[in-house]
């Protein structure tokens with residue numbers, strides 16, 4: 001497109017002085033990047049100022065496969081699709097490493113206000129939820145802002161939610177001012193488990209999403225082992241507002257019908273392909289996203305975008321004039337959404353090779369502009385990471401944040417001390433579409449995806465090319481919201 005062509009020379013003009021400055025700097029003993037590494041990193045970063053093929057990979061995944069719920073036919077199709085694409089692109093050691101995944105089926109899902117003013121509500125079952133009886137659950141609604149409010153209510157009155165539908169109502173707020181996504185996920189993931197033992201009949205959760213559109217945002221819910229299993233659904237923000245208004249004026253009775261059901265465990269796979277390293281091919285740097293998606297949309301932003309960023313980053317590295325010292329391993333993980341089977345399975349299968357993992361990158365924040373990386377490795381890596389970040393500034397991807405576990409799928413590698421990198425992206429619109437029927441290809445922002453792929457390529461190349469593996473001392477794992 002003409003507009004993009006016009007912006008290219010400007011961004012290149014920004015990069016070239018950095019490149020020249022880098023070469024001059026490289027002559028001094030202090031440059032943490034060897035000259036050839038710097039040259040390759042600069043060239044890879046520059047790829048982000050023009051079109052890459054990242055958008056093509058999301059388009060093909062969403063058009064040719066569509067929804068990819070773990071254990072579903074779409075999931076199996078995605079595993080075949082991923083292997084075929086990685087082979088087409090010339091990656092080696094392409095394979096599917098099987099993992100057992102939870103499986104679940106969505107059925108009919110309806111809800112309505114029975115009284116005081118009958119009308120329909122837009123709801124969607126939470127992944128893993130049991131269904132209701134065929135004629136549904138009809139009961140008075142009791143509102144709890146938060147899990148803590150529930151805890152306090154049942155402490156004051158053990159029958160506070162008995163025989164009722166519990167409605168968790170706290171809104172997810174965009175930006176820094178209010179409870180964001182991470183703060184509200186526990187209502188979704190544990191609301192049913194917490195309300196069930198107190199005699200609640202079902203749970204409705206205000207969508208953990210920031211859109212005012214009338215879409216309900218799904219997500220997984222987990223029951224306690226041996227605890228009661230009550231049905232759980234998300235209600236669209238617009239309908240959650242309605243429930244709050246009605247509850248403010250008096251008692252409200254709702255009917256919920258859910259036909260969903262857990263299925264026996266199924267088999268899926270992590271899809272893997274490699275770009276062989278030039279010196280120590282048995283040492284690897286992982287670049288990854290998760291291949292599964294929710295069933296409502298086509299998983300374009302979650303996480304087709306991340307898969308595309310990982311695939312394109314590896315493809316850009318493969319087409320560089322000089323391969324990095326170590327192997328770049330693309331991993332498209334199975335079932336991130338309902339239990340992290342792919343990430344955990346990768347760690348179990350490759351546990352003995354963790355000392356040979358020089359780094360692991362994950363992209364799982366959608367299609368927004370890249371901002372930089374969270375990273376977690378030994379301090380000895382810091383000068384090199386900072387030097388690469390400096391070269392990513394023209395892409396807007398130069399900020400670093402110490403800590404984190406890369407992404408949910410790489411988090412099992414945290415205790416092993418593997419250097420972990422999470423691509424940080426602008427997420428202003430991400431939680432508008434996340435886990436809804438509206439997560440579709442039209443939401444993809446190509447120029448941002450191009451920059452993201454180039455930023456991951458540049459940083460992953462450096463980590464794969466530097467001498468030594470900059471592992472951390474082993475640390476205990478941190479829990480991460482999904």
Ligand SMILES: [Zn+2]
Pocket residue numbers: 290302303336364
């Ligand atoms: Zn995701």
